[in-house]
Amino acid sequence: NNRIITFNVVDDVIPGELIEDFEKMPASTNTSQTDIMGNFGTWDFLKANVVENGDVIGTKGVKLQSSGNLTMASDIDAKIIKISLKAINKSTSVESKLLLQYSTDEGATWEDLSTQNVEAKATSELLWRVNINEPFRLRISRTSGSKTAAFYIDDITIQYTDSTNYDLSIAGTQVNGINLGNLAQIDGVEGTVQYFPISNVLRLHNSSVQTNRM
DSSP, rough: OOOOOOOOOOOOOEEEEEEEEOOOOOOOSSSSEEEEEESSSSEEEEEEEESSSTTSSSHHHEEEEEEEEEEEEBBOOOOEEEEEEEEEOOSSSEEEHHHHHHHSSTTTSEEEEEEEOOOTTTTEEEEEEEEEOSSSSEEEEEEESSSSSSSEEEEEEEEOOOOOOOEEEEETTTEEEETTTTTTSSSEEEEEEEETTTTTTEEEEEEEGGGGOO
């Protein structure tokens, strides 16, 4: 007997990325700051500060003390599939541990993802595969390590996927699940511009949009 196999063909969804490289943040010696604007949201620093030196990726990164943390102070509203970052441990003999947590209630409570090790004298790329489908924010904590040797994190990358097209255009380009987190990639848009579909909010910070293109 002949057998018929049926299947559906769907378009591939290309993941988008949000990257916090700290290059837009001012370097500071203050290790306790709140609501510092980054590439895709605001951040709080505890026993941590943005530095500018040759030890980080690019020109700026975050120096993170033992028992310090870096916490998002605003939510990301997308379907998250992967989180990664670069960690630089300058200790010659002591490894460090980084704990990644997330919150879906604006920071009231936190859920652990996992702790990862960063070996001594190493620059490591740490990766967490996740499945988060609601607004959330991150906390990165250094739970152990040398108290004297420098330790840095840089290039926090959040990968998301969403094939939705939204009823909104910016500078002549439709907002979708791939570009919503960084609308400054659109020609004619500058600064920090993001769309949050669940709350239906368009966020602009130090930004400009060529209105004759909308």
